[in-house]
Amino acid sequence: MQAIEQKILSRIYGRGRGWAFTKTDFIAGFGETNIHQALSTLARSGRIRRVCHGVYDYPRYSDLLGQNLSPDIDQVAEALARKFNWRIQPSGEAALNMLGLSTQVPGRWVYLSDGPSREYPVGEDSPQVLAFRKAPLKDVGFKFRESGLLVQALKALGKERVDATVVDTLRRWLPTRLHHAVLNDTRTVSGWILQIIKQVCEEVGE
Structure with a gap:
Protein backbone atom coordinates (compact mmCIF):
# COMPACT_ATOMS: atom_id res chain seq x y z
CA MET A 1 0.00 0.00 0.00
CA GLN A 2 2.88 2.33 0.80
CA ALA A 3 4.24 1.86 -2.73
CA ILE A 4 0.89 3.03 -4.20
CA GLU A 5 0.91 6.09 -1.96
CA GLN A 6 4.40 6.98 -3.14
CA LYS A 7 3.47 6.53 -6.82
CA ILE A 8 0.36 8.70 -6.42
CA LEU A 9 2.32 11.31 -4.46
CA SER A 10 5.00 11.35 -7.16
CA ARG A 11 2.35 12.10 -9.80
CA ILE A 12 0.88 14.87 -7.64
CA TYR A 13 4.27 16.48 -7.02
CA GLY A 14 4.97 16.24 -10.75
CA ARG A 15 1.98 18.47 -11.49
CA GLY A 16 3.23 21.16 -9.12
CA ARG A 17 1.76 23.16 -6.27
CA GLY A 18 -1.80 24.35 -6.71
CA TRP A 19 -2.92 21.31 -8.72
CA ALA A 20 -6.34 19.98 -7.65
CA PHE A 21 -7.48 16.44 -8.32
CA THR A 22 -9.92 13.66 -7.52
CA LYS A 23 -9.50 9.90 -7.42
CA THR A 24 -10.65 9.84 -11.06
CA ASP A 25 -7.28 11.33 -12.06
CA PHE A 26 -5.55 8.12 -10.91
CA ILE A 27 -8.16 5.51 -11.80
CA ALA A 28 -6.32 4.28 -14.91
CA GLY A 29 -3.29 3.15 -12.92
CA PHE A 30 -4.62 1.93 -9.56
CA GLY A 31 -7.64 0.23 -8.02
CA GLU A 32 -10.37 2.57 -6.76
CA THR A 33 -10.21 1.33 -3.16
CA ASN A 34 -6.42 1.69 -3.08
CA ILE A 35 -6.64 5.25 -4.44
CA HIS A 36 -9.24 6.25 -1.85
CA GLN A 37 -7.14 4.86 0.98
CA ALA A 38 -3.95 6.44 -0.34
CA LEU A 39 -5.52 9.89 -0.72
CA SER A 40 -7.02 9.71 2.76
CA THR A 41 -3.65 8.74 4.25
CA LEU A 42 -1.81 11.50 2.37
CA ALA A 43 -4.39 14.07 3.49
CA ARG A 44 -4.07 13.00 7.14
CA SER A 45 -0.28 13.34 6.90
CA GLY A 46 -0.64 16.89 5.55
CA ARG A 47 1.12 16.23 2.24
CA ILE A 48 -2.09 16.96 0.35
CA ARG A 49 -5.24 18.81 1.43
CA ARG A 50 -8.93 18.01 1.11
CA VAL A 51 -10.57 21.17 -0.26
CA CYS A 52 -14.15 20.00 -0.82
CA HIS A 53 -16.11 16.79 -1.12
CA GLY A 54 -13.99 14.35 -3.13
CA VAL A 55 -11.45 16.97 -4.22
CA TYR A 56 -7.89 17.43 -2.94
CA ASP A 57 -5.03 19.75 -3.83
CA TYR A 58 -1.26 20.04 -3.44
CA PRO A 59 -1.36 23.38 -1.62
CA ARG A 60 0.44 26.45 -2.83
CA TYR A 61 2.71 27.78 -0.09
CA SER A 62 3.65 31.36 0.75
CA ASP A 63 7.15 31.83 2.19
CA LEU A 64 6.18 35.42 3.04
CA LEU A 65 3.15 34.35 5.09
CA GLY A 66 4.65 31.08 6.23
CA GLN A 67 1.48 29.15 5.42
CA ASN A 68 -0.50 27.42 2.72
CA LEU A 69 -2.56 29.62 0.41
CA SER A 70 -6.26 29.21 -0.34
CA PRO A 71 -7.16 26.60 -2.97
CA ASP A 72 -6.97 27.61 -6.63
CA ILE A 73 -10.69 27.70 -7.48
CA ASP A 74 -10.05 27.25 -11.19
CA GLN A 75 -8.03 24.11 -10.50
CA VAL A 76 -10.84 22.75 -8.29
CA ALA A 77 -13.39 23.48 -11.04
CA GLU A 78 -11.24 21.70 -13.62
CA ALA A 79 -10.82 18.68 -11.30
CA LEU A 80 -14.60 18.37 -10.92
CA ALA A 81 -15.06 18.78 -14.68
CA ARG A 82 -12.66 15.90 -15.32
CA LYS A 83 -14.39 13.75 -12.70
CA PHE A 84 -17.88 14.22 -14.17
CA ASN A 85 -16.82 14.68 -17.80
Missing part, protein backbone atom coordinates in the same frame (compact mmCIF):
# COMPACT_ATOMS: atom_id res chain seq x y z
CA TRP A 86 -18.33 18.17 -17.99
CA ARG A 87 -17.36 20.97 -20.30
CA ILE A 88 -17.07 24.14 -18.24
CA GLN A 89 -16.39 27.82 -18.76
CA PRO A 90 -15.67 30.53 -16.16
CA SER A 91 -18.45 33.12 -16.18
CA GLY A 92 -18.81 36.76 -15.17
CA GLU A 93 -16.65 37.91 -12.28
CA ALA A 94 -14.53 34.74 -12.41
CA ALA A 95 -13.56 35.45 -16.03
CA LEU A 96 -12.85 39.14 -15.28
CA ASN A 97 -10.61 38.13 -12.38
CA MET A 98 -8.64 35.61 -14.46
CA LEU A 99 -8.05 38.10 -17.26
CA GLY A 100 -6.83 40.84 -14.93
CA LEU A 101 -9.85 43.08 -15.54
CA SER A 102 -10.96 42.91 -11.91
CA THR A 103 -8.92 42.81 -8.72
CA GLN A 104 -11.91 41.79 -6.61
CA VAL A 105 -11.79 38.17 -5.55
CA PRO A 106 -15.36 36.88 -5.85
CA GLY A 107 -16.77 35.00 -2.90
CA ARG A 108 -18.85 33.02 -5.37
CA TRP A 109 -17.20 31.67 -8.52
CA VAL A 110 -19.71 30.80 -11.24
CA TYR A 111 -18.88 28.41 -14.08
CA LEU A 112 -21.13 27.58 -17.00
CA SER A 113 -21.41 23.84 -17.57
CA ASP A 114 -23.06 21.30 -19.83
CA GLY A 115 -23.68 19.24 -16.68
CA PRO A 116 -26.24 19.81 -13.91
CA SER A 117 -26.34 22.96 -11.75
CA ARG A 118 -24.43 22.31 -8.51
CA GLU A 119 -22.63 24.21 -5.76
CA TYR A 120 -19.57 23.30 -3.68
CA PRO A 121 -18.06 25.10 -0.68
CA VAL A 122 -14.28 25.19 -1.21
CA GLY A 123 -11.74 25.62 1.59
CA GLU A 124 -12.04 25.43 5.35
CA ASP A 125 -11.35 28.97 6.55
CA SER A 126 -14.04 31.30 5.15
CA PRO A 127 -14.91 28.93 2.30
CA GLN A 128 -15.69 30.28 -1.14
CA VAL A 129 -18.59 28.96 -3.21
CA LEU A 130 -17.91 27.23 -6.51
CA ALA A 131 -21.16 27.15 -8.50
CA PHE A 132 -21.80 25.31 -11.76
CA ARG A 133 -24.73 26.59 -13.77
CA LYS A 134 -26.19 24.52 -16.57
CA ALA A 135 -25.90 26.51 -19.79
CA PRO A 136 -26.59 26.07 -23.52
CA LEU A 137 -23.86 24.18 -25.34
CA LYS A 138 -23.00 27.27 -27.40
CA ASP A 139 -21.80 29.00 -24.21
CA VAL A 140 -19.43 26.20 -23.19
CA GLY A 141 -18.61 24.67 -26.56
CA PHE A 142 -15.60 26.75 -27.60
CA LYS A 143 -12.60 24.77 -28.76
CA PHE A 144 -10.18 27.02 -26.89
CA ARG A 145 -10.52 27.97 -23.24
CA GLU A 146 -9.20 31.44 -24.07
CA SER A 147 -12.14 32.03 -26.42
CA GLY A 148 -14.70 31.38 -23.73
CA LEU A 149 -12.86 33.51 -21.18
CA LEU A 150 -12.81 36.47 -23.57
CA VAL A 151 -16.50 36.13 -24.43
CA GLN A 152 -17.65 35.75 -20.83
CA ALA A 153 -15.48 38.61 -19.57
CA LEU A 154 -16.76 40.97 -22.27
CA LYS A 155 -20.37 39.95 -21.57
CA ALA A 156 -19.84 40.69 -17.88
CA LEU A 157 -18.26 44.09 -18.61
CA GLY A 158 -20.85 45.23 -21.15
CA LYS A 159 -20.17 47.20 -24.32
CA GLU A 160 -20.14 50.60 -22.59
CA ARG A 161 -17.29 49.66 -20.23
CA VAL A 162 -14.92 48.37 -22.90
CA ASP A 163 -12.30 51.00 -23.67
CA ALA A 164 -8.73 51.11 -25.02
CA THR A 165 -7.31 50.08 -21.63
CA VAL A 166 -9.47 46.93 -21.57
CA VAL A 167 -8.48 46.05 -25.14
CA ASP A 168 -4.80 46.56 -24.28
CA THR A 169 -5.10 44.37 -21.15
CA LEU A 170 -6.71 41.58 -23.15
CA ARG A 171 -4.14 41.93 -25.93
CA ARG A 172 -1.30 41.45 -23.44
CA TRP A 173 -3.08 38.46 -21.91
CA LEU A 174 -3.81 36.57 -25.14
CA PRO A 175 -0.73 34.95 -26.73
CA THR A 176 -0.13 36.06 -30.32
CA ARG A 177 0.03 32.44 -31.46
CA LEU A 178 -3.65 32.02 -30.53
CA HIS A 179 -5.00 35.07 -32.37
CA HIS A 180 -6.07 33.25 -35.53
CA ALA A 181 -7.49 30.27 -33.62
CA VAL A 182 -9.53 32.46 -31.24
CA LEU A 183 -10.87 34.59 -34.09
CA ASN A 184 -12.02 31.45 -35.89
CA ASP A 185 -13.42 29.96 -32.67
CA THR A 186 -15.55 33.03 -31.83
CA ARG A 187 -16.86 33.91 -35.29
CA THR A 188 -20.49 33.14 -34.30
CA VAL A 189 -20.69 35.28 -31.14
CA SER A 190 -22.78 38.45 -30.98
CA GLY A 191 -21.65 41.42 -33.07
CA TRP A 192 -20.06 43.88 -30.62
CA ILE A 193 -18.19 41.13 -28.74
CA LEU A 194 -16.70 39.79 -31.97
CA GLN A 195 -15.62 43.32 -32.95
CA ILE A 196 -13.75 43.71 -29.65
CA ILE A 197 -12.09 40.31 -30.06
CA LYS A 198 -10.97 41.39 -33.54
CA GLN A 199 -9.40 44.50 -31.97
CA VAL A 200 -7.67 42.36 -29.34
CA CYS A 201 -6.22 40.12 -32.05
CA GLU A 202 -4.95 42.96 -34.24
CA GLU A 203 -1.18 43.20 -34.23
CA VAL A 204 0.08 46.55 -32.98
CA GLY A 205 1.41 48.44 -35.97
CA GLU A 206 -0.73 46.62 -38.51
Whole structure:
Protein backbone atom coordinates (compact mmCIF):
# COMPACT_ATOMS: atom_id res chain seq x y z
CA MET A 1 0.00 0.00 0.00
CA GLN A 2 2.88 2.33 0.80
CA ALA A 3 4.24 1.86 -2.73
CA ILE A 4 0.89 3.03 -4.20
CA GLU A 5 0.91 6.09 -1.96
CA GLN A 6 4.40 6.98 -3.14
CA LYS A 7 3.47 6.53 -6.82
CA ILE A 8 0.36 8.70 -6.42
CA LEU A 9 2.32 11.31 -4.46
CA SER A 10 5.00 11.35 -7.16
CA ARG A 11 2.35 12.10 -9.80
CA ILE A 12 0.88 14.87 -7.64
CA TYR A 13 4.27 16.48 -7.02
CA GLY A 14 4.97 16.24 -10.75
CA ARG A 15 1.98 18.47 -11.49
CA GLY A 16 3.23 21.16 -9.12
CA ARG A 17 1.76 23.16 -6.27
CA GLY A 18 -1.80 24.35 -6.71
CA TRP A 19 -2.92 21.31 -8.72
CA ALA A 20 -6.34 19.98 -7.65
CA PHE A 21 -7.48 16.44 -8.32
CA THR A 22 -9.92 13.66 -7.52
CA LYS A 23 -9.50 9.90 -7.42
CA THR A 24 -10.65 9.84 -11.06
CA ASP A 25 -7.28 11.33 -12.06
CA PHE A 26 -5.55 8.12 -10.91
CA ILE A 27 -8.16 5.51 -11.80
CA ALA A 28 -6.32 4.28 -14.91
CA GLY A 29 -3.29 3.15 -12.92
CA PHE A 30 -4.62 1.93 -9.56
CA GLY A 31 -7.64 0.23 -8.02
CA GLU A 32 -10.37 2.57 -6.76
CA THR A 33 -10.21 1.33 -3.16
CA ASN A 34 -6.42 1.69 -3.08
CA ILE A 35 -6.64 5.25 -4.44
CA HIS A 36 -9.24 6.25 -1.85
CA GLN A 37 -7.14 4.86 0.98
CA ALA A 38 -3.95 6.44 -0.34
CA LEU A 39 -5.52 9.89 -0.72
CA SER A 40 -7.02 9.71 2.76
CA THR A 41 -3.65 8.74 4.25
CA LEU A 42 -1.81 11.50 2.37
CA ALA A 43 -4.39 14.07 3.49
CA ARG A 44 -4.07 13.00 7.14
CA SER A 45 -0.28 13.34 6.90
CA GLY A 46 -0.64 16.89 5.55
CA ARG A 47 1.12 16.23 2.24
CA ILE A 48 -2.09 16.96 0.35
CA ARG A 49 -5.24 18.81 1.43
CA ARG A 50 -8.93 18.01 1.11
CA VAL A 51 -10.57 21.17 -0.26
CA CYS A 52 -14.15 20.00 -0.82
CA HIS A 53 -16.11 16.79 -1.12
CA GLY A 54 -13.99 14.35 -3.13
CA VAL A 55 -11.45 16.97 -4.22
CA TYR A 56 -7.89 17.43 -2.94
CA ASP A 57 -5.03 19.75 -3.83
CA TYR A 58 -1.26 20.04 -3.44
CA PRO A 59 -1.36 23.38 -1.62
CA ARG A 60 0.44 26.45 -2.83
CA TYR A 61 2.71 27.78 -0.09
CA SER A 62 3.65 31.36 0.75
CA ASP A 63 7.15 31.83 2.19
CA LEU A 64 6.18 35.42 3.04
CA LEU A 65 3.15 34.35 5.09
CA GLY A 66 4.65 31.08 6.23
CA GLN A 67 1.48 29.15 5.42
CA ASN A 68 -0.50 27.42 2.72
CA LEU A 69 -2.56 29.62 0.41
CA SER A 70 -6.26 29.21 -0.34
CA PRO A 71 -7.16 26.60 -2.97
CA ASP A 72 -6.97 27.61 -6.63
CA ILE A 73 -10.69 27.70 -7.48
CA ASP A 74 -10.05 27.25 -11.19
CA GLN A 75 -8.03 24.11 -10.50
CA VAL A 76 -10.84 22.75 -8.29
CA ALA A 77 -13.39 23.48 -11.04
CA GLU A 78 -11.24 21.70 -13.62
CA ALA A 79 -10.82 18.68 -11.30
CA LEU A 80 -14.60 18.37 -10.92
CA ALA A 81 -15.06 18.78 -14.68
CA ARG A 82 -12.66 15.90 -15.32
CA LYS A 83 -14.39 13.75 -12.70
CA PHE A 84 -17.88 14.22 -14.17
CA ASN A 85 -16.82 14.68 -17.80
CA TRP A 86 -18.33 18.17 -17.99
CA ARG A 87 -17.36 20.97 -20.30
CA ILE A 88 -17.07 24.14 -18.24
CA GLN A 89 -16.39 27.82 -18.76
CA PRO A 90 -15.67 30.53 -16.16
CA SER A 91 -18.45 33.12 -16.18
CA GLY A 92 -18.81 36.76 -15.17
CA GLU A 93 -16.65 37.91 -12.28
CA ALA A 94 -14.53 34.74 -12.41
CA ALA A 95 -13.56 35.45 -16.03
CA LEU A 96 -12.85 39.14 -15.28
CA ASN A 97 -10.61 38.13 -12.38
CA MET A 98 -8.64 35.61 -14.46
CA LEU A 99 -8.05 38.10 -17.26
CA GLY A 100 -6.83 40.84 -14.93
CA LEU A 101 -9.85 43.08 -15.54
CA SER A 102 -10.96 42.91 -11.91
CA THR A 103 -8.92 42.81 -8.72
CA GLN A 104 -11.91 41.79 -6.61
CA VAL A 105 -11.79 38.17 -5.55
CA PRO A 106 -15.36 36.88 -5.85
CA GLY A 107 -16.77 35.00 -2.90
CA ARG A 108 -18.85 33.02 -5.37
CA TRP A 109 -17.20 31.67 -8.52
CA VAL A 110 -19.71 30.80 -11.24
CA TYR A 111 -18.88 28.41 -14.08
CA LEU A 112 -21.13 27.58 -17.00
CA SER A 113 -21.41 23.84 -17.57
CA ASP A 114 -23.06 21.30 -19.83
CA GLY A 115 -23.68 19.24 -16.68
CA PRO A 116 -26.24 19.81 -13.91
CA SER A 117 -26.34 22.96 -11.75
CA ARG A 118 -24.43 22.31 -8.51
CA GLU A 119 -22.63 24.21 -5.76
CA TYR A 120 -19.57 23.30 -3.68
CA PRO A 121 -18.06 25.10 -0.68
CA VAL A 122 -14.28 25.19 -1.21
CA GLY A 123 -11.74 25.62 1.59
CA GLU A 124 -12.04 25.43 5.35
CA ASP A 125 -11.35 28.97 6.55
CA SER A 126 -14.04 31.30 5.15
CA PRO A 127 -14.91 28.93 2.30
CA GLN A 128 -15.69 30.28 -1.14
CA VAL A 129 -18.59 28.96 -3.21
CA LEU A 130 -17.91 27.23 -6.51
CA ALA A 131 -21.16 27.15 -8.50
CA PHE A 132 -21.80 25.31 -11.76
CA ARG A 133 -24.73 26.59 -13.77
CA LYS A 134 -26.19 24.52 -16.57
CA ALA A 135 -25.90 26.51 -19.79
CA PRO A 136 -26.59 26.07 -23.52
CA LEU A 137 -23.86 24.18 -25.34
CA LYS A 138 -23.00 27.27 -27.40
CA ASP A 139 -21.80 29.00 -24.21
CA VAL A 140 -19.43 26.20 -23.19
CA GLY A 141 -18.61 24.67 -26.56
CA PHE A 142 -15.60 26.75 -27.60
CA LYS A 143 -12.60 24.77 -28.76
CA PHE A 144 -10.18 27.02 -26.89
CA ARG A 145 -10.52 27.97 -23.24
CA GLU A 146 -9.20 31.44 -24.07
CA SER A 147 -12.14 32.03 -26.42
CA GLY A 148 -14.70 31.38 -23.73
CA LEU A 149 -12.86 33.51 -21.18
CA LEU A 150 -12.81 36.47 -23.57
CA VAL A 151 -16.50 36.13 -24.43
CA GLN A 152 -17.65 35.75 -20.83
CA ALA A 153 -15.48 38.61 -19.57
CA LEU A 154 -16.76 40.97 -22.27
CA LYS A 155 -20.37 39.95 -21.57
CA ALA A 156 -19.84 40.69 -17.88
CA LEU A 157 -18.26 44.09 -18.61
CA GLY A 158 -20.85 45.23 -21.15
CA LYS A 159 -20.17 47.20 -24.32
CA GLU A 160 -20.14 50.60 -22.59
CA ARG A 161 -17.29 49.66 -20.23
CA VAL A 162 -14.92 48.37 -22.90
CA ASP A 163 -12.30 51.00 -23.67
CA ALA A 164 -8.73 51.11 -25.02
CA THR A 165 -7.31 50.08 -21.63
CA VAL A 166 -9.47 46.93 -21.57
CA VAL A 167 -8.48 46.05 -25.14
CA ASP A 168 -4.80 46.56 -24.28
CA THR A 169 -5.10 44.37 -21.15
CA LEU A 170 -6.71 41.58 -23.15
CA ARG A 171 -4.14 41.93 -25.93
CA ARG A 172 -1.30 41.45 -23.44
CA TRP A 173 -3.08 38.46 -21.91
CA LEU A 174 -3.81 36.57 -25.14
CA PRO A 175 -0.73 34.95 -26.73
CA THR A 176 -0.13 36.06 -30.32
CA ARG A 177 0.03 32.44 -31.46
CA LEU A 178 -3.65 32.02 -30.53
CA HIS A 179 -5.00 35.07 -32.37
CA HIS A 180 -6.07 33.25 -35.53
CA ALA A 181 -7.49 30.27 -33.62
CA VAL A 182 -9.53 32.46 -31.24
CA LEU A 183 -10.87 34.59 -34.09
CA ASN A 184 -12.02 31.45 -35.89
CA ASP A 185 -13.42 29.96 -32.67
CA THR A 186 -15.55 33.03 -31.83
CA ARG A 187 -16.86 33.91 -35.29
CA THR A 188 -20.49 33.14 -34.30
CA VAL A 189 -20.69 35.28 -31.14
CA SER A 190 -22.78 38.45 -30.98
CA GLY A 191 -21.65 41.42 -33.07
CA TRP A 192 -20.06 43.88 -30.62
CA ILE A 193 -18.19 41.13 -28.74
CA LEU A 194 -16.70 39.79 -31.97
CA GLN A 195 -15.62 43.32 -32.95
CA ILE A 196 -13.75 43.71 -29.65
CA ILE A 197 -12.09 40.31 -30.06
CA LYS A 198 -10.97 41.39 -33.54
CA GLN A 199 -9.40 44.50 -31.97
CA VAL A 200 -7.67 42.36 -29.34
CA CYS A 201 -6.22 40.12 -32.05
CA GLU A 202 -4.95 42.96 -34.24
CA GLU A 203 -1.18 43.20 -34.23
CA VAL A 204 0.08 46.55 -32.98
CA GLY A 205 1.41 48.44 -35.97
CA GLU A 206 -0.73 46.62 -38.51
